Amino acid sequence: MSAPLGVILAGGRATRMGGGDKGLLALGxxxxxxxxxxxxxxxVAAMALSANGDPARFARFGLPVLPDPLPDFPGPLAGVLAGLDWAAAEGAETIVTVAADTPFFPRDLVARLQGAAEGQTHPLVLAATPRGEGERTKSMRGGRLIRHPTFGLWPVALRDDLRAALTDGLRKVVMWTEPHGGREAVFDDPGEPFFNVNTPADLDAARARLERAE
Structure with missing residues (x-):
């Protein structure tokens, strides 16, 4: 499977951080x-940012900025759709999405998502981790796992289907992926590979984690 295009989902409102762009917070x-x-x-072969508002705030990164193709902030699936539309124009077959507030995700994320997609007509895979004690979980095929739906492999071939589902009001990622035979790639890496910065305390923890790694 060829290298996908990468789409960084940066469209969240960051309410628990007091607003603004979590991805632009200082880290190291x-x-x-x-x-x-x-x-x-x-x-990945190339990258873009999925974000709403003035794209100039991301200018220094030199990446295309893709606004939601639908109004009223319909959630991460809208960012996925924006990425799929961009990838279609670039002649790509798949994208991989990651969250803009998750700085320690696996460096082999794409390879493992693609590995889980082997045999699928339309590669569609979400990242997942084993549950920890006390964590809110959902029962899934093969055991109890926690899905990370902003980290996934998505086929360009299904973009019009996704557009129709969003137009009809669908918002939950798994309600779209499961009917299409979506799979999970399980990441049992130590140290919370999908740790994300949602609160000021999370940002402090990320800074401490970075210092330990240096």
Whole structure:
């Protein structure tokens, strides 16, 4: 399977951080988004940002900025659709999405998502992790896992189907992926591979984690 295009989902409203762009928060000598880009760049053929509002705030990254193709902030699936439309124009067959506020995701994310997609007519895979004690979980095929729906492999061939579902009011990722035979790639890496920065305390934890890694 050829390298997909990468789409960084940066369209959240960051209400628990007081608003603004979580990806632009300082982390080490750069920003959270810089760390995301650093991890994703070697894994994909090209990248874009899915974000609403003035794209000029992301100008220094030199990436295309893709606004939601539907109004009223319909959630991460709208960012996925924006990425699929961009990829179609670029002649690509798949995209991989990552969240702009998750600076420590696996450096082999794409390879493992693609591995889980082997045999699928339309590669459609979400990242998942084993549940931890006390964590809110959902029962899934093969056991109890936690899905990370902003981290996934998505086929361009299904973009019109996704557009129709969003237009009809669908908002939950798994309600669209499951009918299409979506799979899970399980990441049992130590240290919360999909840790994301949602609150000021999370940002402090990310900074401490980065210092330990240096």
């Amino acid at each position: 000598d750069s920003t959270v988004l810089d760390h995301v880009i650093d991890r994703l760049t070697p894994q």
